Amino acid sequence: MLVKLTNQALPYAWGSKTLISDYFGITETGEPMAEIWFGTHDGSPTEVVGTDSSLQAVLQDTGRTSRLPFLLKILAAEAPLSIQAHPNPAQAIEGFARENAAGIPIDASHRNYKDDKAKPELIVALTERFDALVGFSSSALIKEKFSELLEVSTSEKLTEVLSKWISWLDSEEGIRKVFLDALTSADCDESFVSDLIDSAEQCPSLVDLVVHLSEHHGKDRGIATALLMNHMSLARGQGVFVPAGMPHAYLSGLGVEVMLASDNVLRGGLTPKHIDVEELSKVLVFESTDPALVQTKQLAVGFEKFDLPTPEFDFYRASVGSSNLLADVNLPGDAILLCTEGSVAVSNSQGEREVINIGEAVFMAGDARSFSLSGNGALFMAVSSN
Numbered sequence: 001m002l003v004k005l006t007n008q009a010l011p012y013a014w015g016s017k018t019l020i021s022d023y024f025g026i027t028e029t030g031e032p033m034a035e036i037w038f039g040t041h042d043g044s045p046t047e048v049v050g051t052d053s054s055l056q057a058v059l060q061d062t063g064r065t066s067r068l069p070f071l072l073k074i075l076a077a078e079a080p081l082s083i084q085a086h087p088n089p090a091q092a093i094e095g096f097a098r099e100n101a102a103g104i105p106i107d108a109s110h111r112n113y114k115d116d117k118a119k120p121e122l123i124v125a126l127t128e129r130f131d132a133l134v135g136f137s138s139s140a141l142i143k144e145k146f147s148e149l150l151e152v153s154t155s156e157k158l159t160e161v162l163s164k165w166i167s168w169l170d171s172e173e174g175i176r177k178v179f180l181d182a183l184t185s186a187d188c189d190e191s192f193v194s195d196l197i198d199s200a201e202q203c204p205s206l207v208d209l210v211v212h213l214s215e216h217h218g219k220d221r222g223i224a225t226a227l228l229m230n231h232m233s234l235a236r237g238q239g240v241f242v243p244a245g246m247p248h249a250y251l252s253g254l255g256v257e258v259m260l261a262s263d264n265v266l267r268g269g270l271t272p273k274h275i276d277v278e279e280l281s282k283v284l285v286f287e288s289t290d291p292a293l294v295q296t297k298q299l300a301v302g303f304e305k306f307d308l309p310t311p312e313f314d315f316y317r318a319s320v321g322s323s324n325l326l327a328d329v330n331l332p333g334d335a336i337l338l339c340t341e342g343s344v345a346v347s348n349s350q351g352e353r354e355v356i357n358i359g360e361a362v363f364m365a366g367d368a369r370s371f372s373l374s375g376n377g378a379l380f381m382a383v384s385s386n
Helices: 019-024 055-061 089-101 139-152 156-168 174-184 190-200 207-217 222-226 277-283
Strands: 002-006 035-038 070-077 121-125 129-136 229-235 239-242 248-260 296-300 303-306 313-320 326-330 335-348 353-357 361-364 370-384
Touching: 002 055, 002 335, 002 353, 019 070, 019 248, 070 335, 070 370, 089 277, 121 129, 121 229, 129 239, 139 156, 139 174, 139 190, 156 174, 156 190, 174 222, 174 277, 190 207, 190 222, 207 222, 207 248, 229 239, 229 248, 248 313, 248 370, 313 335, 353 361, 353 370
Parallel strands: none
Antiparallel strands: 002 361, 035 070, 070 248, 121 239, 121 248, 129 229, 129 248, 296 303, 303 313, 313 370, 326 370, 335 353, 335 361, 335 370
C-alpha cells in the first residue's frame, strides 16, 4: 500500500499564522497553524487522499489491529509552548489506568494522561533558527543567572527569594527545590515575576529570552522556572532529542517533529492550562543535562539516519536530484514520508508510485521489500521497526 495523506493544521494558540503557509505553500486559515499530524493517533486523524477515511480506518480494513508506533508532525511556534515533560512507559501505563479508574473523562481539562504511551521526541529545525528550552542547566550556570539578577535587583522580595534559591542550589536536591518553589510558593506571585522581568531587562544574557516569554505569557511563574533550563538555538537541519522526564519548551520557529504516538503532557509553566505540580514532580528527572545535537549517519549519498534511542521507530532524511536517486532501499516496516523541499517520486517494490510535493506526505506499508526515491527535493521518513 502506498497512499497520499492529508490533514488540517491544529489552531493551538501558540502557533504561527504564517510559518507553515510561507514555507510549505499551504493556504493560510486566518488562525494559528500550530501543528499538522501524520499518523494514526486519534488526537488529529490523518486522512487518506481521495477517500473519506482516516489512515487508521484504511489500515483496519486491511485487517490490521495495531496503530503506527510513531507520530510525525510539522510544528510552527510563534509563541513559546508550555514548559512540559512526558512520562516514561511505566508512568504512562500507571497514570492512564489510575485516571481511568477515577472516572476522569479523556477530554477533561485536568486530565494528565490521554493514553498509556511514553512520548520521547525529536525536533529538527526547518527555519534558519529554532529556539527551545531543553533540560535543566547545571547548578553553577543557574546560580550565575540568579547572581546577574541580584546585581541589578531593586526589589526586596526578589533579592530575598533569589538569595534563598542560590543557597539551595548548593544541595543535591537544589534544582528540584527551586523548581517546585517557583511553581508553588506564595512569594512567587505576579509582583515577584514582574520584578524578575524588570531586572532581566538589564541583564544582556537574559533579556532576549525573558522579554520573549513575558510578551506572550505575561507574569507567568514559568518565566522563573525557564531560567533553570538550557536555552538552545538550532540552525536549519539541526535536531535535539527530548527523552522522558526532561523539561522542555519550544519557543519559536518551524520544525519537523517525530515521537512515539502519544499525547501525554505534564505542564510546568508558561500556560493557562492545568498544572499538576505533584504529578509533574514524579515525572520530571531533576538532573542537569548538556543537551547535544542529534548526530546522523550517512547510509548512502543523500540518505542519512538519525541516531535515536527509540527501538520502536527509526528516522531518516533523504535528498535526491538530477545526479542522485535512491534505488531499492530496504524497507523494514511501515513508513510515513513528508516532503520538505521540491518534489519527490516515491515508488516501492510492489510497483506502486506517488509523487509528493513540498508539504505533502505518503504512507508506505512495510509489506513492500524496498522503495526508491527520485526527483528533485528532500524529505523526512519515519519507519516502524517492528
